[in-house]
Amino acid sequence: MRIKLEPLRQEAVKNWQELQSFGQPIILVGAATCGRASGALDVMAAIGEKMKELEIDAIVRQTGCVGMCHSEVLVDIIKPGRPRITYAKITPELAKELVEDYLVHDNAREDLAICVQGETPDEDLQVRVVMRNCGHIDPNSITDYLAQDGYMGLAKALEMMPQEIIDEVKVSGLRGRGGGGFPAGRKWESCLQVESDQKYVICNADEGDPGAFMDRSVLEGDPHSVIEGMAIAGYAIGASKGILYVRAEYPLAIRQLKIAIEQAKERNLLGENILGSGFSFDLDIFQGAGAFVCGESTALVLSIEGKRGMPKPLPRPRTSEEGLWGKPTLLNNVKTFACVAQIIHRGPDWFKSIGTEKCPGTAVFALTGKVNKCGLIEVPMGIELDKIINEIGGGVAGGRAFKAVQTGGPSGGCLPADMLNLPVDIDSLTAAGSMMGSGGMVVMDDSTCMVDVARYFLEFSLEESCGQCAPCRVGTEQMLTILKDITQGKGREGDIDLLVEMGKAIIDGSICGLGQSAPNPVLSTIRYFRDEYEAHIRDKECPAKACKALITYTIDAEKCQACGRCLKACPTQAITGAKKTPHTIDSDKCDKCGICFSECPDRFAAVLITTGGTESSN
Amino acid sequence: MKKEDVKFQEIFSRYKGDREELIPILQDTQAIYGYLTDPAMCAIARFLRVPQSQVYGVSTFFAQFYFTRRGKHAIKVCLGTACHVKGAGRLMEAFEREMGIGCGCITDDYSFSLERVNCVGACAIAPVVMVGEDVYGHVESKRVKEVLETYADKT
């Protein structure tokens, strides 16, 4: 089959090389969702306008997200014979300047550049497997993908026996990237072993973790890598039909996928008799209608069947044995499939060489929160938390103190500063009371209240609970009520123990993974930040000064310069004062919205937040 | 028949009438009306031979579906984790205060609705607010008025 792919590949490589060595400059604009949110489309328009004005010829292309969301909009320019330069935080105005300066006057504008040669700045720390093409190729161009050895894995796989493929996946040690971390090869094998006239491959791209967008970036930036992985899986387990289960809130990803599927079909990389191998594989997109619990396999399958996504209680057959329409169904995450093509193409040993022994490969994180460089990162398994946060992430923003890092979203937990040396992999995070989950990593500083964070996640879990089992439905609600009480200063002695007891019962009693992990954020914050809970309950004090009910805003009359900014901005007219008269806050009227605090110029720092007995200013 | 109703009837012609088409049909229906009406859901039930109660059970299970008319401009405050730690909660309160309605509600003149979303995937520019398709990053409470005014004229 590789022979059949060869002409396609050669043509693509030729195209790619021509593109690189063509006489024209190439301008790449990162136009994934994050880029677009920062104005990528306006930037592209500005570039086009300017080129027209200056009558310059250049190729302008869209690309996916390279991961440096903190620097969007990202623009890459490759001038013939020059290295690729990446420019950060480009606005339409800057883009116009850049075009004129670099393309006309040959001023490379190093002041705007973030790096040269198109790689991420932390090359030594980051390894790109899943995201290797993101931000690099045009996701709408299958030839771009083919030029990067795309579909080589599929072509090779089609020459192998299904069991051989599964053996390679097993040898590679690849574990599911959706959160569970179940060995992919074993799952595939159990699918292969069940005899059935029809089997299905489903890619779970229903990313529901609030604070994670890795899957979306992959789908938007390199859709073919997922399609290829699914086709390989289909061949390996004997399925002729695949379904991409994508969140309906990801319209761009859906659009890119549709284009990619069409392109793959046109080139016989999907559809009937792929590359003459006799293997046929069709791919449909199902738009998930917004339910976090549909990350659970049985719930996901039910929702495709047009039912409520209520997970089936144990004991029940595995989805790999009895899934969609009762047929064997292989369900893996976007990133898992993205790894597969390369494992087959480059061999399992290559994959094993990355990461740790028990957890080979890379981990993709959405690094967000109070960190300087937010964005998507891909690191080898086993890297220490500290390196991720302080080196790749550039440390805590605003020079504040690190307090905790949350991984695994609503199923995960918060790890404190003394765990920063923890090597990150699937098992170590679980052992520490958190989870890798799908890959959200939120950094918190000393202004984040851990009780409030626990409350936040629990609120999320309760809202997303399918509602069928009592422990999850009523238990999380009860825990949430108690947490709300605590954040409102109505906590009672014994509440912490009650939370722990209830959390354990919910874990033991719930039907599915959602309920079984919903108490994690609470239990892990109690485990590492119990004193913060106690301060709320006993001293009615929120050490992070975040819980509204436990703080008061006042103005330091000595520091106040009576500039009137807070007075003007206060939405509840709680501030009184006049010119040259220090302002005061009427606590009865104060809504504690915090606007005065942020309005007060840093050089005055006259607005104070008090909780319990302590106070602080900005 | 109204133009929307004609379009709605057309939806069925694209489907076979099998249960698994329920969610796609609901999505198509919402794309036409902006929300799911009771008669539309009953018609879908009849077309798919699915009990009405189950069409409703499925619709209400998923966050994507609405059952009341939406505002012309949907303000969506992201309450993803990154936005939350960056003060999205207070931002939401600011919108509620400014608009005079609670989260999940619609202004009396149907010009705005206020909703929360769980992560729009733009965590790097948190806190984030979406108005229709437009994304606003680093939104502070004091910018709420300004954002609303941008759209007030367009109603």
Added chain:
Amino acid sequence: MAGLATVLGSGAMTNTIGEVEDAKAIFVIGSNTTENHPIIGYRIRKAVKKGARLIVADPREIRLADVADVYLPLKPGTDVALINGMLHVILKEGLVDSEFIASRTEGFEDMKAAVEKYTPEYASEISGVPAEDIVRAARLYAGADSATILYTMGVTQHTSGTENVLSLANLVLATGNFGKPGAGLNPLRGQNNVQGACDMGALPGVYTGYQPVADDNARAKFEKAWCVTLPGKPGMTMTEMFHAAVEDRIRAMYIMGENPLLSDPDGGHICDCLEKMDFMVVQDIFLTETAKLADVVLPAATFAEKDGVFVNTERRVQRVCRALKPRGQSKPDWEIIQLLAQKLGYDWNYESAEQIFDEIAELTPSYAGLSYKRLEDGGIQWPCPNPEHPGTPILHVGKFSRGLGKFSAVDYRLSAEQADEEFPILLTTGRSLYHYHTGTMTRKTEGLNQFHKEELMELNPEDAKALGIGEDDIVTVTSRRGTVRSKVHVTDRIQPGVVFMTFHFAETAANLLTNSEVCHIAKTPELKVCAVRVEKA
């Protein structure tokens, strides 16, 4: 029932209610089962959940159609065309049970010749059902291992009622669906004890167990048992009696537990008949519309106040037990009849319902093995010829009562009344879930009235638009026989050109409109088709 008797030798449900759940295919025609026989309706739905294929044929898109594989919206009165169309497909596609036809039936060739011209297209032209659906229905029905047909008055209340049943029987015979579980041809009887009343010979021509009055041996047996001389000539049917009353041939009537003023066709005419009667006795639990016209009204006990048996639609004889003493001076019907018999000089001395039952068992071969003692647990299905016999759940196993099953050559013919310029719409009638018959009992329960407190004539939106009628409007409905006022419910569940009414409401007595033309064989009136005009009131 006459139709079934012709074909098979006896007219009753051939199989049991319990089997419906396990049928592989179910063909429901002219039966709004979920409303008129709710428990059987539930069973049908359960069968569908278990994988049974369901075919529903009805002019209204009844609730069962919601779960049907094929819904056949036939025009009222075109049953034969539809069924012959299905038969045509079955014969043409070789879906018949040849072995069954060869060994257990006769008349196949005649039937074959008769359905030759009923191509799906031709059948479609008459019935209004799309041809491809007729084909699908035929394949589903004939393709199933066991297929049952359930029908009620929607099939029989036509001038072609007997032909309708015969053509259904053809369908069953051709596919070998007799004499096995989950199959058969099953008329669902409408009333709690209509089977028992028939079994007892509450009919002009037969004694108990369908022993003909014209049969000398049978008559001799009853003369001996009753110590009287009995007439050997069959009498008049109800409809005939009413007609005869006008001509003074019937001068007195004894009506027990019936309300013909509302339940019988052409109510205006019935009213004239009853008023013309010299003497009328009505025995009932309430002062019904009919009772108000009586010369003497006798107060009867309800089912909760007496002992006896009811025979259900699957021929199951079950015990009714007295739970209360009769209200006031009311008495169980049999006691009243006995008192009257004594006044008329007969020497009757029944002391209990059980004693009567034992006499019935003695005189009725199919009941011979039954006794109150045996009926204690769940009842027994007749025929039950001796005290050891377990009863007969499925009829015609191995052999039909008449020997061979008989195919009939049946042709479609028009209903007695057709829509025309003056009366452009067809009216069809039926019952609703919340009421029963003329509402004598159900309208005494407030809760049931809450759901259905007045007539709501169903009208298709197309017709409604053309007539300028909206939901809840009041209309007058006029036929050649009368006019009633009704509220309107606009719904596309009824086909254009057809309206539907119940006959539960005296205020909107649908039977003032209906046609008393009867099927020439079974004498069933054509309640399901009459031409009307609808006008906004």
Added chain:
Amino acid sequence: MVTLYIDDIQVSVEKGSTIFDAAQKVGVYIPTLCHHPELHTFGGCRVCMVEANGKLVTACRAPVTDGMVVRIDAEGARKVQRMVVELLLTKHNEDCQTCVKDSNCKLQEVANYVGITPERMAMLRRSVTEVEIDESNPFFNIDRTRCILCGICIRTCEEINGVTALDFGFRGEHTAVVTMGNKKLAESTCESCGECMERCPTGALARKNYERPNREVKSVCGYCGVGCGIHLGVRGDRVVSVRGDKDNPVNKGQLCVKGRFGYNFVNHPDRLTTPLIKRDGELVEASWDEALDLVASRFKEIIDESGPNALGGISSARCTTEDNYVFTRLIRSLGTNNLDHCARL
């Protein structure tokens, strides 16, 4: 057959049985709220948690295996059980006295079993959601403050009747038993058969104006031709309830709206209680002798004048078989076969 040990009691059951089935067989009580023998298992209440071979499982779903060691009262299981019941009680209407199901309520039974203490309940936060009682159905109410979301009503409506008027709606804390559009029951596709009410383990679905009968009499429903077996509930001289006879092969306990709730005609004040004779165009009360003498004499006169065929008798499909037999005997004895009933209507 599979042999297992439940709290050291050896029990052999058929393969495919659940731990719950096995426990029932040896009469060992396992608390449950959402399990119903006539319905598919759901497994949502989590109250039947037991320890099987050291692992926590729900007894209603877990299949037995050979040599399995089940401990009903294992501490882990007990903790979950108790917590679940406590949690359910925090959301449950506390007013048991006015509840139809008081002392006949599964939640009470299970709470009693796990042992609920006031101290524990005081630690928990109570939060009964204020929901209006749906009183739209004339025969029974839905009181969602007493609903424990066991789903028995939903499964009943789908599996027993195929009406499927109910489903779970919404999710999370908002999860509720709903009809299409969350409309009132009377405006839904509900056919008011009351099967759900019969099976509801708490007072969430409860009969209106319930009167407990003093005794029950087995009989047959008097409406349609199906002939459902019933138990007539009698209190004094009135019928106050009708219950399906589970042992009857026809309906296996099921009833429709008319059968279950349409019994009021028996007690109705409009019942005819004395014979009536028409005098001067008015029907007036008469004694039995007066009435019957009049009938007998008029019949005789007419037969004498016009022959027996001037007489007609209409019997009734509503009356008993015996009534019909006696009626035919009388009419035919009078010399005519003009005899019919409404078989064709």
